[in-house]
Amino acid sequence: MTPAYEPVESPDATTVFPYHDLTPPTTNDIYYARQIVSQHLPRTPLVRSEFFSAEFDADIYLKREDILPTGAFKVRGGVTLVSQLNEEFRDPGLIAASTGNHGQSVAYAGRTFDAPVTIVVPEDANPSKVMAIERLGAEVQFHGDVFDDAREHAEKLAANEGYRYVHSANEPALIAGVGTAGLEIVEDIPDIDYLFCPVGGGSSAAGYCLTVGALTDAAVIGVQSEAAPAMHSAWSEGHLAPHERMETFAEGIATRVPFALTMDVLRDRLDEFELVSEQALERGVCDLLSEERIPAEGASATSLAAIRRRQDELQGQTVVFPISGRNISPDALKVLLEEENTRR
Numbered sequence: 001m002t003p004a005y006e007p008v009e010s011p012d013a014t015t016v017f018p019y020h021d022l023t024p025p026t027t028n029d030i031y032y033a034r035q036i037v038s039q040h041l042p043r044t045p046l047v048r049s050e051f052f053s054a055e056f057d058a059d060i061y062l063k064r065e066d067i068l069p070t071g072a073f074k075v076r077g078g079v080t081l082v083s084q085l086n087e088e089f090r091d092p093g094l095i096a097a098s099t100g101n102h103g104q105s106v107a108y109a110g111r112t113f114d115a116p117v118t119i120v121v122p123e124d125a126n127p128s129k130v131m132a133i134e135r136l137g138a139e140v141q142f143h144g145d146v147f148d149d150a151r152e153h154a155e156k157l158a159a160n161e162g163y164r165y166v167h168s169a170n171e172p173a174l175i176a177g178v179g180t181a182g183l184e185i186v187e188d189i190p191d192i193d194y195l196f197c198p199v200g201g202g203s204s205a206a207g208y209c210l211t212v213g214a215l216t217d218a219a220v221i222g223v224q225s226e227a228a229p230a231m232h233s234a235w236s237e238g239h240l241a242p243h244e245r246m247e248t249f250a251e252g253i254a255t256r257v258p259f260a261l262t263m264d265v266l267r268d269r270l271d272e273f274e275l276v277s278e279q280a281l282e283r284g285v286c287d288l289l290s291e292e293r294i295p296a297e298g299a300s301a302t303s304l305a306a307i308r309r310r311q312d313e314l315q316g317q318t319v320v321f322p323i324s325g326r327n328i329s330p331d332a333l334k335v336l337l338e339e340e341n342t343r344r
Contacts, residue, residue: 007159011260012240015155016170019086024265025176027214030207033080033176034183040079040112041068044181046188046320051291056307057315063185063322066294070104070132072252072325073178073204078105080177081166082113089164093117096166097151099251100129101325102201106166107138118163120154122146126251126329146246148256169201169259175210178203182211185320192218193317196303198324199224199231199273200253202262209269212320219271223302225253226275234258235266235273249332250281250298252325280305285328286340295333297325 005017016022044064052060065073082094093116096106103119110117117138121130122145133140143153151168158165166174181204185192195212199205199222213220224232228250230243240263246256266273284301288294303321307314 005159005162007155012170013242013257014151014167014170014259015159015165016167017158017165019164020167020170021172022170022261022264023172024206024261025172025179025210027210029172029176030179030183030210033173034180036080036083037076037177037180041076043184044068046185049292052304056311056319059318060307061189061318061320062292063181063320065181066296066300066323066326070101070108071327072101072104072297073181073322074101074105075108076180077171077174077177077203078109078166079112081171081173082106082109082115084173085113085115085164090115092162093164094166095120095154095158095163097121097147097154097168099147099254100126100133100327101252102168103133103138104129104136104327107133107136111137118157120150120157122150126327126332128329129327132327146256147251147254169203170261172261175203175206175262175265179207179211181322182208185212186215189318189320190216191318192216192320194219194221194314194319196221196223196306196319196321198222198253198299198302199266200255200299201259202231202266204322204324205270206262206265209265213269213271220269221306222266222270222273223306224273224275225250225278225281225302227278228254228256229275230256231258231263231266232273232275234263235270248278248281248298250302252297252299253302274306274309276302276305276309280308282336282340285333285336288323289333289337294323295326295328296323297328300324
């Protein structure tokens with residue numbers, strides 16, 4: 001088959017095609033995306049955590065993105081993007097690389113809008129997430145040891161087979177879609193002081209910058225694991241070079257490569273960016289389960305870890321952080337609980 005599109009020059013270390021618009025979305029684009037998202041997905045609740053509010057002597061609210069149909073925030077972006085799919089891609093369909101949640105998002109959206117989907121995952125991908133992707137009707141291909149191996153393979157398949165490659169972050173529609181969560185927060189509690197959010201590829205943080213950051217006086221603070229600091233390094237040092245370290249257990253934020261489009265938004269609008277330890281993430285996952293009964297992924301615990309480091313500063317403040325996903329594997333959760341009990 002003759003490729004429908006050849007890759008074009010990319011500003012980062014990933015492949016982009018001519019249909020990838022690297023112009024950041026606006027807050028107005030997010031309002032438009034909400035018209036689509038609201039037709040296909042439920043509004044998620046913003047819930048005050050009594051336990052964490054007491055611990056930090058602050059008003060702590062959890063944005064429960066984990067209750068979305070795929071168990072994670074990314075489906076907002078998938079639905080928004082695929083709703084606008086060009087007809088030329090209806091036959092070959094979509095392809096994406098994922099450690100799980102992005103893949104579920106694209107698979108869900110493909111099923112919703114009747115488009116075939118192929119998802120490339122690393123060989124050791126979370127089995128629960130792989131099964132969920134397949135249940136949504138997508139074909140799963142395994143390739144490589146880590147996400148970036150799977151990503152490079154998906155990019156090659158897109159060029160060779162004519163699939164519409166759904167980039168993990170260089171997609172304005174994805175950012176606009178996930179940003180609709182921020183509009184809901186602003187409507188529910190407009191007087192926010194701080195919003196903490198995990199950063200992997202940066203789409204969630206970019207969405208919150210364009211909503212909570214743009215529409216309120218809140219400080220938007222991104223958080224990443226020090227064991228996978230690619231985006232933090234790029235943000236703080238002003239480059240888009242891959243990082244050699246990627247050792248986090250939190251697959252939702254496990255990438256070595258910073259992305260151009262989300263980095264553009266974060267450099268312009270993110271107030272602060274922090275790194276937290278793997279041990280702090282592990283503690284956060286355990287506390288979210290034991291105190292809130294939420295089986296949260298490691299990415300969700302980044303915010304909680306950063307809040308703990310700022311406890312004195314946050315007293316008396318209104319603080320929001322998203323439960324970005326619930327798709328942690330049972331085996332991984334069991335190991336974390338056993339290790340945390342040993343430490344305590």
